[in-house]
Every structure is written in structure tokens, then in C-alpha cells.
Amino acid sequence: MTTIVMTSSVNKTDGAIKKKLWAFIEKLSQNDEMLGLHIEPMKNPRDSRVRTGRVDDNFRAVLFRLEGGGAERTYVYMGTWPHDEAIEIACSTVLRINPINGVAELIAEGAPETLTPVDVPASPSVEKPALVSTATPLLESAGITLLDLTDVLGMDPALASRAMAAADENELFGVAEIAPTWQGIALIDLAAGTSVNGVLAALDAEPVVAPERHDDAALIEAMKHPAAQMTFSFVHDNEELRRAIEDDNFAAWKVFLHPEQRRYVDRNYNGPFRLSGGAGTGKTVVLLHRARRLWLENPDARIVLTTFTVNLADNLRRDLRQLDPGVKIAAALGEPGVYVSGVDSLSFGALRENPTEVPAATQAVLGESRTIRGPATSSDRWSSARAASGVADSPNGYLSPTFLEAEYEAIIVPNTITTREEYFTVRRPGRGVALDRAKRDQVWKIVAAYRTLLKMQQSADFSEVAAVAAQLYDGGTVARPADHVLVDEGQDLVPAKWRLIRALTEPSPNDLFIAEDSHQRIYGQPTILSRWAIKIVGRSQRLTLNYRTTAQNLGYAVAVLEAGHYEDLESEDESTAGYRSSRRGPVPLRLGFATLSEELDAVASTLQRWSADDPGGSIAVLVRTNGFADTVTRGLAERDVKAMRVDKGEPPVGAVAVMNMYRAKGTEFSRVCIVGASAESIPNPTTMKSAAAHGDEADALLRERSLLYVAATRARDALMITWTGNPSTLLSE
Numbered sequence: 112m113t114t115i116v117m118t119s120s121v122n123k124t125d126g127a128i129k130k131k132l133w134a135f136i137e138k139l140s141q142n143d144e145m146l147g148l149h150i151e152p153m154k155n156p157r158d159s160r161v162r163t164g165r166v167d168d169n170f171r172a173v174l175f176r177l178e179g180g181g182a183e184r185t186y187v188y189m190g191t192w193p194h195d196e197a198i199e200i201a202c203s204t205v206l207r208i209n210p211i212n213g214v215a216e217l218i219a220e221g222a223p224e225t226l227t228p229v230d231v232p233a234s235p236s237v238e239k240p241a242l243v244s245t246a247t248p249l250l251e252s253a254g255i256t257l258l259d260l261t262d263v264l265g266m267d268p269a270l271a272s273r274a275m276a277a278a279d280e281n282e283l284f285g286v287a288e289i290a291p292t293w294q295g296i297a298l299i300d301l302a303a304g305t306s307v308n309g310v311l312a313a314l315d316a317e318p319v320v321a322p323e324r325h326d327d328a329a330l331i332e333a334m335k336h337p338a339a340q341m342t343f344s345f346v347h348d349n350e351e352l353r354r355a356i357e358d359d360n361f362a363a364w365k366v367f368l369h370p371e372q373r374r375y376v377d378r379n380y381n382g383p384f385r386l387s388g389g390a391g392t393g394k395t396v397v398l399l400h401r402a403r404r405l406w407l408e409n410p411d412a413r414i415v416l417t418t419f420t421v422n423l424a425d426n427l428r429r430d431l432r433q434l435d436p437g438v439k440i441a442a443a444l445g446e447p448g449v450y451v452s453g454v455d456s457l458s459f460g461a462l463r464e465n466p467t468e469v470p471a472a473t474q475a476v477l478g479e480s481r482t483i484r485g486p487a488t489s490s491d492r493w494s495s496a497r498a499a500s501g502v503a504d505s506p507n508g509y510l511s512p513t514f515l516e517a518e519y520e521a522i523i524v525p526n527t528i529t530t531r532e533e534y535f536t537v538r539r540p541g542r543g544v545a546l547d548r549a550k551r552d553q554v555w556k557i558v559a560a561y562r563t564l565l566k567m568q569q570s571a572d573f574s575e576v577a578a579v580a581a582q583l584y585d586g587g588t589v590a591r592p593a594d595h596v597l598v599d600e601g602q603d604l605v606p607a608k609w610r611l612i613r614a615l616t617e618p619s620p621n622d623l624f625i626a627e628d629s630h631q632r633i634y635g636q637p638t639i640l641s642r643w644a645i646k647i648v649g650r651s652q653r654l655t656l657n658y659r660t661t662a663q664n665l666g667y668a669v670a671v672l673e674a675g676h677y678e679d680l681e682s683e684d685e686s687t688a689g690y691r692s693s694r695r696g697p698v699p700l701r702l703g704f705a706t707l708s709e710e711l712d713a714v715a716s717t718l719q720r721w722s723a724d725d726p727g728g729s730i731a732v733l734v735r736t737n738g739f740a741d742t743v744t745r746g747l748a749e750r751d752v753k754a755m756r757v758d759k760g761e762p763p764v765g766a767v768a769v770m771n772m773y774r775a776k777g778t779e780f781s782r783v784c785i786v787g788a789s790a791e792s793i794p795n796p797t798t799m800k801s802a803a804a805h806g807d808e809a810d811a812l813l814r815e816r817s818l819l820y821v822a823a824t825r826a827r828d829a830l831m832i833t834w835t836g837n838p839s840t841l842l843s844e
């Protein structure tokens with residue numbers, strides 16, 4: 112048997128070649144001396160370890176053969192190319208240990224000017240940086256020297272010289288794009304203002320082998336360095352190998368993690384851990400890998416992977432299967448394996464599984480025994496409760512349905528307030544409007560009527576169900592169903608759901624791992640985890656390198672947040688400092704029109720062009736409200752655009768998905784058009800009016816900013832924003 116190492120330089124091959132390639136690699140993994148493989152050395156190669164192998168008459172695989180590191184031989188598979196190209200690549204590429212930092216790397220050797228990309232394809236649109244410039248180049252003006260790049264970080268000297276000559280961020284990005292992976296990432300970090308020491312720390316730059324070693328065993332070790340794992344991945348079994356070769360969805364996120372991402376996948380924590388990070392920084396990717404890692408370490412472990420909605424949970428399940436079909440997806444909560452579920456399904460599941468315990472739990476949480484057959488979803492339930500309570504009708508202020516619902520979710524349910532007296536004395540941190548005893552008395556009358564109403568309907572709202580489920584486990588009669596709980600989109604969970612999350616598992620190492628981005632909180636009120644017995648105490652970190660959104664789109668999206676003041680789940684200021692992107696693209700298009708008809712004409716023609724330019728790409732139109740989504744879907748259909756309104760379920764393949772910005776949470780598309788971003792629509796006037804009536808205006812405005820931020824960060828490549836009349840004041844210039 113031989114060990115195969117995949118590299119991020121592996122190129123895509125078409126269907127027919129893929130089959131032959133798999134046959135080739137499979138044979139190679141069994142015995143590299145098998146007939147027909149034709150593993151051959153090159154004449155005058157830069158690296159004597161290089162070999163080519165025969166995939167078919169026309170195509171050759173480029174490989175590096177390593178002895179040592181155990182009894183087995185190791186092959187590093189670089190990619191497959193037409194014969195002559197493969198020979199050229201094989202002869203010019205070196206697999207080496209970086210002499211400064213001990214990271215294994217693939218370098219295409221040549222004169223400095225001809226340094227070519229090995230594992231990051233150069234973009235044809237990137238202009239070469241000017242080698243001579245009159246202004247002080249970017250890195251120099253940040254106090255960084257050539258020696259910092261070469262002798263401290265270990266960058267290739269030719270690349271470092273070009274980086275030092277880059278006049279601005281744009282030129283430096285151009286250099287980063289042609290650099291081997293870790294060097295490119297280091298340049299992006301430096302461009303974003305990270306210090307040289309900061310870059311070393313981010314790359315986990317401690318050598319794992321002495322950099323001066325050249326032997327094969329050392330190379331094998333150096334490929335396991337965290338920074339090298341952005342380029343090299345050891346394949347563990349045949350099934351993994353087959354997926355890597357044959358799977359069209361084989362994507363970098365499944366294999367080549369950033370050292371910071373890998374750290375959060377692999378490290379053990381003594382209690383709850385919080386991973387924050389901007390949109391597209393790979394929080395979900397870390398969760399998926401971490402769930403897999405925990406399962407591989409202990410297949411009997413009961414792992415819960417949960418998120419805000421059923422749609423998002425479906426995506427997590429799909430992606431976990433793609434990451435590793437071998438991971439056992441548990442069929443029920445409490446079974447070994449990874450149980451993937453939306454939080455609300457977890458709550459209802461807990462009640463369904465333990466029917467005899469529910470009366471006592473509802474008694475403890477709601478002050479009355481209640482049968483719960485389903486969720487209370489009627490949108491006028493708080494108005495009905497007020498009407499039934501006899502409290503004077505007032506649609507605004509602290510008696511408005513919006514205020515009452517928020518008060519109930521934020522204070523009454525999670526604190527298990529069951530009597531008027533308890534409500535008179537409970538602390539209400541973070542609630543905008545102060546309530547004296549008389550006002551609390553009125554609110555409580557409506558709450559009592561609300562509880563009676565839902566009891567009659569044999570239903571409960573989602574907060575109530577979460578609190579009852581938490582009580583089942585906390586009450587001591589039902590065993591906690593999980594060993595590890597991983598949470599995505601944590602910023603949007605209301606307090607009762609945090610109580611449930613906490614209750615699912617006993618406090619223990621690796622009990623809770625929470626991914627969140629407070630800049631993307633588009634529902635509910637801000638909350639603080641420690642209030643719900645989730646003690647992070649120093650166990651929180653941030654991801655800042657964006658893998659989804661181009662630098663241009665990211666800059667635009669982040670500017671929308673700038674005028675807002677955000678706090679994270681530990682009540683600390685949340686900033687966008689250090690946010691940067693590994694990708695570049697066109698500047699977002701912003702277009703205003705005199706009429707909606709003109710706006711839709713322009714949007715339709717852009718969508719048609721996008722579809723023609725990139726038939727395989729996904730496109731979304733994102734709008735502020737459901738009503739407007741219907742209008743736009745009709746308008747686009749009238750203009751011959753195949754557009755589909757998406758609410759529940761998967762976005763369509765081959766049609767433009769039209770969705771409201773809330774539904775866009777957690778999704779991504781090749782191209783996105785935000786339509787109807789006018790001053791009249793964003794911030795949404797109805798939302799703002801109702802918020803203003805009960806002192807929630809500032810937070811409502813933050814959520815409106817966050818909605819735009821979520822929408823603008825869904826685009827991988829192109830982003831367009833249109834409006835009729837005046838643009839939204841929240842949009843950046």
C-alpha cells in the first residue's frame with residue numbers, strides 16, 4: 112500500500128479522464144509497481160522526487176515520490192495535465208521544506224519574473240504590480256521590510272520583492288494571487304494591517320521539523336504543519352480518495368483548512384467555546400469539521416449540530432454528508448452519531464419523546480400544566496390575548512403586540528416567571544422601556560390571558576417549548592441527551608433556546624461550541640450567554656479571513672455596518688477590524704432609477720446577462736419584504752426571466768431565486784442583486800414605527816443594517832444593488 116497526499120493544486124478533470132484517473136490512483140494506492148502505471152522520473156527535473164504517471168495516452172499525472180515516514184511509500188498527487196504540459200510542470204516544480212518556517216510547499220521554480228502560481232491559479236485580469244513606483248509602497252509604509260518577508264516569514268525572495276514593490280492593496284492582492292497558498296494568505300493578512308508577528312501567530316508558524324532538513328521523512332512531517340495543510344491533505348482510505356477524485360463537489364473547504372480554522376476544529380476546550388467571525392469566514396465549515404472530528408474520536412458520542420431554522424439544518428446535514436458520508440447521522444436525539452436539527456425541532460422532539468414528564472415541566476415553566484400538541488404560530492395571538500385580558504386597547508408602546516412578544520421572550524419565559532409577584536421583582540436588563548408596578552400589572556394581565564389562550568389551543572410558542580424542553584432535562588427526571596452540542600447562527604437564538612442548548616449536555620469538556628456573528632443578528636434582542644449559565648470565560652476567538660465574499664463586496668457590506676454599534680454574546684464591542692477577503696472581483700454595481708418599471712427592466716437585463724455568462728452559476732434576487740418579493744418575481748417573469756420565489760426549501764437550479772433577506776441567512780450564490788434598496792423601503796418603515804413606539808428604535812435600526820449586511824455578503828462574485836427614487840440611507844457610497 113502507498114499513502115496518497117492530495118494537494119490544493121489538483122486541477123479539475125472532465126468526466127472521461129476522471130474515471131481513468133480514479134483507476135490510476137486506485138492502482139497506485141495499492142501498489143506503485145503495478146503494470147500500466149508507468150511511474151517515471153523526469154530528465155533534468157528541479158526536484159528528483161518528481162514522477163509522472165500514465166492516466167491515458169494523452170494525459171499524465173504529476174506526482175512526488177517520497178520514501179520513509181513509516182514502511183510505506185508516499186505519493187503527493189499534484190494534478191493531471193495533457194502530456195507535454197504535465198512534463199513541463201513536473202520538471203519545474205519543487206516540493207520542499209521552507210528553509211525558514213519548516214512548512215512544506217510546492218514551488219514552481221524559475222527566474223523571479225516568471226515565478227508562476229502552483230496552487231492558486233493567477234487571475235488573467237490581475238495586472239502585474241509595477242516594479243518601480245514613486246510613492247512609498249504599501250508594505251514599506253507599514254514599516255515592513257524585505258527581510259521581514261524573507262527571513263522572518265520565509266517567503267520566496269522573488270515573491271517578496273514583488274510584494275514589497277506593490278504600491279497599494281490592489282497590487283499586493285495581485286501578488287498574493289500568484290503566491291503559494293500560505294504565502295498568499297500571509298500577504299492578504301499584511302495588506303489588512305496584520306503585523307508580521309500576527310501573521311506568524313495566525314499561521315501557527317512553529318516549525319514541526321527542523322527547516323534545514325531535506326529528507327523525505329521530514330517532508331512528510333512538514334506536510335502536516337498547520338500552514339502546510341492549506342495545501343496538502345493525507346487521504347486516509349480508499350473511499351476518501353475516490354471522493355476526492357470523482358466528486359464534482361470536491362471543494363477546498365472539505366480539505367484545506369486555514370490553520371486558524373483547523374485549530375478550532377481540533378482543539379479541546381474545558382467548557383463552552385464561542386467562535387465569532389464575519390460572514391463567509393468559515394464558521395459553518397469549522398462546525399462541520401469539528402462535528403466529524405468529535406465523531407471520529409468517539410463514534411459512541413452523542414453529538415448535536417443545531418442551527419436557527421429547519422432550512423439551515425437541512426443544509427448542515429447535506430454538507431456533513433458531503434464532507435464525509437461515513438459520519439453516522441443519528442436518526443434521533445440521544446442516539447450515538449451526529450444529530451442535525453433546527454433548534455425548534457429539538458424542543459418539540461424533547462416533548463414528544465417524554466410525554467409523561469411534560470405536565471410537570473410546563474407547571475414549572477408556565478405555572479400551569481399544559482398539553483402541547485403543536486406550535487402557536489398565529490400572528491395575532493398577542494392582540495387576541497390583550498383583547499381577552501380587558502386591558503385597554505393600545506397598539507403602541509409597552510402594550511403593543513411586538514413589545515409584549517419581546518418582553519415574553521426576553522424576560523418572562525427564560526426566567527420561568529409564573530406569577531405576577533415574580534414579574535414585579537424580576538430584573539429586565541437590556542429592555543428599552545422601564546416598567547413601573549402599574550405597567551407590569553397590565554403586562555402581566557395580558558400574559559395571563561395569553562397563557563390561557565394557548566392552553567385552550569393546546570399549543571405553545573417556540574420560546575415556551577424551548578423552556579419546557581430545557582426544564583425536562585434540568586428537572587432531573589430525563590437524562591441529558593448529548594455529549595457535545597455545536598450551534599450555528601447563535602446570534603439569533605432567543606434566551607429560552609440558550610437555556611435548552613445549555614440543558615442538552617452536562618457541563619464538561621467540549622460541551623458547547625457556538626458559532627455566531629453579532630453583525631448578522633436579524634431577529635430578536637441582543638442577549639448575553641452568561642445569563643443563561645453558558646460561561647465562556649476567555650474561551651472565545653474570532654475568524655476574520657473571508658473565503659466567500661470578494662474584497663470589493665466585503666468592503667461594501669462592512670461599510671453598511673459602520674455607523675452602528677454592535678455587541679457580541681458576551682456584551683463586548685463587536686468590531687469589523689481585520690476583516691479581509693481571500694478573493695477579488697468587480698466593484699459592486701449601484702444603480703438608481705426613476706420608476707420601479709425601469710428598475711426591473713435593468714435588473715432583468717443584468718440577470719439575463721449573468722445567466723448567459725455563467726450558465727452553471729447560482730443567482731439570487733434579495734428584497735426586504737415578502738410582498739415585494741412577489742412583485743419582483745412577477746415583474747421578472749413578465750420580462751422573460753426564469754425567476755422563482757423561494758421561501759421554504761432549496762433555491763432552484765437553473766432559475767433566479769427571489770427571496771426576502773431573512774431567508775437569505777446562511778445561503779450563498781455566485782451573483783446577487785439586492786432590489787428595491789430605496790430610502791422608502793430600507794429601513795422598513797413599519798418595523799421602525801412599531802419599534803419607535805416602545806423604545807426599540809436603535810436596535811431595530813441595527814437589525815436593518817444587519818439585514819443589508821447579510822444580503823450583501825451572500826454573493827461569491829458579483830453584487831448589484833438597485834433602487835427607485837432615493838437610495839437607502841443605510842447603503843454605503
Ligand SMILES: Nc1ncnc2c1ncn2[C@@H]1O[C@H](COP(=O)(O)OP(=O)(O)OP(=O)(O)O)[C@@H](O)[C@H]1O
Nearest residue numbers: 363364368369390391392393394395396658659777
Ligand atoms: N478553508 C477554506 N477553503 C476554501 N473555502 C472555504 C474555506 N473555508 C470556508 N470556505 C468557503 O467559504 C464560504 C463561507 O463559509 P461558511 O459558510 O462556513 O462561512 P460562515 O462564516 O458560516 O458564513 P455566514 O456567517 O455568512 O453564514 C463557503 O463557500 C465555504 O465553502
